[in-house]
Amino acid sequence: MVASKSVYELTDHLFRHEAGKMVSVLSRLLGLQNLETAQDIVQDTLLQAMSTWSYNTIPENPSAWLYRVAKNKAIDFLRRQKRFKELAPQYSYLLQSEYILTSTVNNLFLEDEIQDSQLRMMFACCHPAITEESQVALTLKTLCGLNASEIARAFLTNEETINKRIYRNKDKIKQQKIELTVPQGKELPERLDGVLKSLYLLFNEGYNSSQPDHLIREDLCQEAMRLAYILTTHVGTNLSITNALLSLMCFQASRLQARLDDKGNIILLKYQDRSKWYQPLIKKGITYLQIATMDSEVSAYHLEAAIASLHAVASSFEKTDWKSIYDLYETLYRLRPEPIVALNKAIASAYAMNKQNALDQLLHIKGLENYYLYHTSIGEIYFELQNKQMAKKFYETALGLTTSKQEQQLLKNKISNCEAVQ
């Protein structure tokens, strides 16, 4: 018997996304200190869907079905719960009355409220009391429906580490009494920065390989974009800086398909087939960048998005506006004087000015000694300056510093190129 192609495939990641939504809504209802209960209810709901749908038809509106089951389970839980004080304070009063219990729960499952709950959850997960790396893990767990082993795979660590990280932070949420609110007024910009930073890290984790298995990484990019998009739908958080970040993500993501060859090896920007760049995303990137530049704010995300846009619209590597890119990197470096920015600036200078200039800049950078791309870049410049011996030396250092199979293959090819011409 040959298994035929499924006609019953649900929307990609339906369970994952609905899990994130339901956890956010239920946590808002039960209070963030009951996050675990919310997660249990959601797991139960998905299990029930799985059991029922496997043998029968999938309901026409699967999301509505899931919400109905989750609501009922939540209401059951609330009826059993005697101590309403431990619930979210704004709801504990409403939930004591059997009469309005159901309608209160129903209201929270309305489309707008679901969106709002996710937004609140984002701010809670990215609370300054939680360390940056944990913020990302917690976001993936609560909002994106990834489990510990999937998160561990994404971060090239083990499940136990991720579990500890999540557990510690659940404690912190309780101790610090972190609430599910969207900060307002003066507090908002700073807290939003934290959320954006986490989404930026999440996206980069997906985009810049630090692990051999690439499949899950694209998911991380998509999740980061989905959450950034939610931020643009809310008046308070739909700021120029949010649009700049989303624009940057769109431009970067448009190249995802062109970045790997059939064997999963990485193709450098220079050699990518630009017809594979996904134009709809480039268009979106341009739209968000336009919104982002309507006011005078200039953040690092603005500059990075502008750089990415110049790459996206260039017809070839050679015809890229390297001069403007170099200028943007200079501005970015003033804003963020970090070695990684210096690295990119130096690479741009190789094309905007000349290779020797790039090499001088590169060799002056401090703090990237353990970063394979730093050594790769120096190797690259030496190679182009016809100094194969030095090129090989730097490629070999880089090879020892990356764990990604694709990167390793790329470097091995480069090393053999150096040997071939000697």
Next chain:
Amino acid sequence: MKDYMFLFRGGLDFTKASPEQLQQAMANWKNWVEELKKEGVYNSGERLVRNDAAVVKGSARQVLDGPYTESKEIVGGYISIKAENLKQAIEISKDCPIFNYDGNVEIREVAKM
């Protein structure tokens, strides 16, 4: 034509599975069941809930909590199918998604009058 019962044990650990894995498992399972329906060999089937189970025992009808077995030995579901003989029933079981998750299928012929 005879009826055969497939009893499913083991498979994906639902308590630890991620939403993505659950959806995938559901889709695989559904595809398989649909395939059986299309071939006209499917009779019926259900998945069984794992908790809230009891065993009632002996003339005293002693009630025990759940089946005291390892979770991978608990029957997680069953289906009934039509087949000419055991050989064909085994053939039908071969595409069952439970094998992707380290589970097993017990195949039993239904005794008929």
